[in-house]
Each structure stands twice: as C-alpha cells, then as structure tokens.
Amino acid sequence: MTYLLGLRMDGRDVLVVGGGRVAQRRVPVLLDAGARVTLVSPDAAAALEDLADSGRLAWHRRRYAEGDLGLAGFWLVHVATDDPAVNAAVAADAEAARLWCVRADDRHESSAWTPASGIAAGATIGVVAGGDPRRAAGLRDAIVDGLADGSLDARRGRERMSGVALVGGGPGDPGLITVRGRQLLAQADVVVVDRLAPTSLLDQLPADVEIVDAAKIPYGRSMTQEDINRVLVDRAREGKFVVRLKGGDSFLFGRGGEEAAACAAAGIPVVAVPGVTSALAAPAAAGIPVTHRGVSQDVHIVSAHVAPSSERSTVDWAALAASEGTIVALMGVERLAAIADTLMSHGRSPDTPMAVVQDATLPTQRAVTATLGTAARTAADAGIRPPAVIVIGEVVNEARELDILHGGRDDPAAPAAAGAGDAADNEPVEGDRVL
Numbered sequence: 001m002t003y004l005l006g007l008r009m010d011g012r013d014v015l016v017v018g019g020g021r022v023a024q025r026r027v028p029v030l031l032d033a034g035a036r037v038t039l040v041s042p043d044a045a046a047a048l049e050d051l052a053d054s055g056r057l058a059w060h061r062r063r064y065a066e067g068d069l070g071l072a073g074f075w076l077v078h079v080a081t082d083d084p085a086v087n088a089a090v091a092a093d094a095e096a097a098r099l100w101c102v103r104a105d106d107r108h109e110s111s112a113w114t115p116a117s118g119i120a121a122g123a124t125i126g127v128v129a130g131g132d133p134r135r136a137a138g139l140r141d142a143i144v145d146g147l148a149d150g151s152l153d154a155r156r157g158r159e160r161m162s163g164v165a166l167v168g169g170g171p172g173d174p175g176l177i178t179v180r181g182r183q184l185l186a187q188a189d190v191v192v193v194d195r196l197a198p199t200s201l202l203d204q205l206p207a208d209v210e211i212v213d214a215a216k217i218p219y220g221r222s223m224t225q226e227d228i229n230r231v232l233v234d235r236a237r238e239g240k241f242v243v244r245l246k247g248g249d250s251f252l253f254g255r256g257g258e259e260a261a262a263c264a265a266a267g268i269p270v271v272a273v274p275g276v277t278s279a280l281a282a283p284a285a286a287g288i289p290v291t292h293r294g295v296s297q298d299v300h301i302v303s304a305h306v307a308p309s310s311e312r313s314t315v316d317w318a319a320l321a322a323s324e325g326t327i328v329a330l331m332g333v334e335r336l337a338a339i340a341d342t343l344m345s346h347g348r349s350p351d352t353p354m355a356v357v358q359d360a361t362l363p364t365q366r367a368v369t370a371t372l373g374t375a376a377r378t379a380a381d382a383g384i385r386p387p388a389v390i391v392i393g394e395v396v397n398e399a400r401e402l403d404i405l406h407g408g409r410d411d412p413a414a415p416a417a418a419g420a421g422d423a424a425d426n427e428p429v430e431g432d433r434v435l
C-alpha cells in the first residue's frame with residue numbers, strides 16, 4: 001500500500017543523481033514546484049545543461065560519491081543513472097539517512113513512487129496504481145480528459161469562479177481550442193457562444209450549464225453586440241462564471257475588445273484566453289505557409305467585410321497590391337471579384353496565386369486555388385461559401401498535399417500522453433500531463 005502525499009517543495013532541496021532522460025523529465029517539474037535541485041552526474045541531457053547554465057540548478061559534473069547526501073539539506077532524492085549498482089548505493093544511503101528516495105530503475109527497491117500526474121480544473125491529480133505505471137497513466141488520462149471535457153463535473157467542490165472569460169475557441173475543430181480555454185469551459189455556469197465557435201464541445205457540458213446562442217434569439221435575428229455585452233455583465237453580476245466562446249481568436253475581428261471593455265466598465269473581472277485564429281489556421285490546414293523563406297517575409301491580415309471601394313473600408317488596398325507579401329482576407333468570399341480587381345488595378349499581377357479555404361479544420365474543409373485573374377470564376381464554379389479565408393501570394397504555390405496533417409488530426413493511434421511507455425523507467429511515473 002502507498003500513502004499519497006502532496007509535497008510542498010517550495011525552497012526545499014532535492015538531489016537528483018543521473019542526468020539522462022528520466023532526470024530530463026523530472027527536473028523541470030521539480031523546479032516548477034519551487035524545489036532547489038542539485039544534480040550529480042558526469043553528463044547531462046542538453047535541456048539539463050541549459051538549466052544549469054542559466055543557474056536554475058546546481059550541477060556537480062561527476063559520478064555519485066559517498067557523502068553526497070550531505071551536499072545540502074536534502075528532503076528528497078531521485079536516482080536515475082544507467083548503473084544499477086550506483087542506483088542501489090544511492091537508495092541505500094538515502095534509506096540510512098531516512099530520506100525518501102525515488103529509484104527509477106527498480107520500483108520494488110524504491111521507497112517512494114511518483115504518481116502519474118496531471119493538472120486539470122486547477123487541481124493536481126496524482127494516480128498510483130499498485131506499481132503499474134501504464135494503468136496509472138490510463139486512469140490519470142481518464143480523469144484529466146473527463147474534467148477537461150465536462151464528463152466529470154469539474155464544478156463539484158470547486159472554489160467558485162466568477163467574472164467573464166473571453167475564450168478564443170480556435171477555427172472549428174474541437175481539438176484546436178487551447179488547454180486553458182477548455183479548462184475554463186468545463187467550469188462555466190453560462191456559455192455565450194458564436195456560430196463559428198467549436199460548438200461540438202457544448203455537448204459535453206453538464207446539463208445545468210446555460211447556453212446562450214448569440215447567433216440565435218427569438219424573432220430570427222442575431223443578438224446585437226449590446227445584447228451580448230448585457231448578458232455577459234448581467235450573468236456575471238448574478239455571481240455566475242461566464243465563458244464567452246468565440247471562433248478563432250476573440251481579439252481578431254472578434255469584438256473581444258468591446259466585450260472586455262463592457263465588462264471592465266461594469267466592474268466585472270474579465271480574462272482573455274487567446275485562440276488559434278482562422279487567419280493562420282485556414283492556410284495552414286490547406287498546407288499553405290503564410291511566410292516562407294525566400295518567398296514571403298510579411299503577412300497582412302485584413303477584413304474584407306466591406307468592399308474595397310466602400311467608404312467604410314479603411315484597408316489600404318493600393319499598399320497591399322504594392323507589397324510582395326502574403327495577404328489573408330477574412331469575411332471576403334462575396335467580395336472576391338472586387339478584391340482581385342482592386343489588387344490588379346493597383347498593379348499586382350493577374351498571375352498572383354491565391355487560394356480560398358472554406359470550413360477550415362472541419363470535416364467539410366475544402367480549398368480551391370486560382371490566380372487573381374481567375375479567382376472569382378473559380379470560387380463561384382466551386383460553390384465556395386462562407387466561412388472561408390482568402391490567401392493571396394506566392395506562398396500558395398508552396399502548398400503541399402497535407403494528407404499527413406489531416407491524418408494526424410484524427411489519428412486514433414496518436415499517443416495520448418507524451419512520456420507514456422518509457423521502457424527504461426520502471427518506476428511508476430508516466431510523465432506529467434497538463435490539461
């Protein structure tokens with residue numbers, strides 16, 4: 001049987017013997033917990049060397065020697081060398097000194113095990129499964145995933161959150177929201193959601209979470225920005241934790257600034273969680289690098305929600321035409337012909353490649369490529385509809401068939417957690433996981 005403790009390491013000394021893969025994984029976690037780490041090892045992995053060079057750990061470049069437990073007032077010892085005799089000697093010295101020793105090569109001879117651990121819903125979760133590291137990691141993943149996707153109710157027993165979180169939900173694939181965004185979503189009392197947000201995530205929320213669909217209110221119109229601001233403020237004033245879930249990044253053509261200002265003016269605490277914007281995700285998902293060495297050093301992201309000739313347009317299309325850089329235009333599918341004509345009339349070549357990517361990162365994603373001269377006809381023939389991102393510039397020619405990328409996104413064989421199955425590490429640690 002084991003007795004699980006949460007060690008508060010802040011300012012306490014830890015000895016790590018051995019500078020290989022196991023130490024490379026554990027030392028950063030110890031440092032993050034505030035421990036002072038002393039490393040004893042003739043060699044060390046590059047990442048550990050960097051930590052030593054930057055003064056974050058003390059490194060003695062030599063083999064372990066008797067008496068090393070007296071180098072500092074250690075509270076804990078980790079030993080993970082490739083020499084079982086050294087590991088045994090360190091463990092024996094620690095035992096004699098009544099120090100807990102985590103021995104990586106032999107869990108049966110280890111006085112302490114590190115649990116498979118993870119962070120979710122603002123809590124640290126540790127699992128020890130009777131010395132079976134794979135089972136521990138599997139259980140840890142189930143708990144962390146359950147808390148993240150809401151199938152375990154993260155709000156039970158939690159310290160209540162309040163205020164408003166403006167969460168950028170990414171371009172649509174539910175896997176492309178950030179870890180922080182997903183954590184906050186799992187703790188929401190109210191979610192105010194847009195049409196382009198990853199709405200499939202809402203299914204996983206507990207039934208009592210109020211979902212306010214900003215794209216749909218009675219009488220068939222969308223909520224005005226004022227309506228949305230009012231809901232955010234009113235619900236937060238009722239003491240509820242409100243997540244404003246948007247597509248892409250809230251602060252790129254997302255009116256996140258207005259929502260943040262409305263909350264601030266009402267004295268409501270507000271936090272912004274950045275998201276993966278469609279302006280970059282859509283080209284990437286179609287295999288188009290928006291910058292490319294020797295091709296494009298600049299990328300211009302513009303809104304084309306009004307035509308270039310409109311008085312309401314503040315975009316300098318002439319300057320964009322003069323630039324050799326990449327142009328990424330959002331909200332412009334219906335104005336594709338006007339955009340292409342404007343750029344050509346200001347001197348950009350009709351042969352300039354372009355692409356339109358619709359429903360980027362979603363199962364319905366499709367892309368067409370053309371040139372400025374043929375763009376409007378091609379997109380119309382292909383029936384391209386919003387939401388779509390227009391990419392203009394030589395980088396379009398760099399697009400690759402990204403079957404690998406698409407496979408990777410949905411690949412059920414992709415490893416669930418980094419560090420799982422580290423054969424050299426027999427002690428039940430499966431790496432830390434943050435979700």
Ligand SMILES: C[S@@+](CC[C@H](N)C(=O)[O-])C[C@H]1O[C@@H](n2cnc3c(N)ncnc32)[C@H](O)[C@@H]1O
Nearest residue numbers: 171248249254277278330331359360387388389
């Ligand atoms: C109001 S803007 C919001 C942009 C968002 N804040 C972002 O950072 O992606 C809406 C436009 O984003 C683009 N867009 C959003 N999601 C998209 C997707 N999955 N595929 C293609 N375009 C998308 C389209 O140009 C759409 O008209």
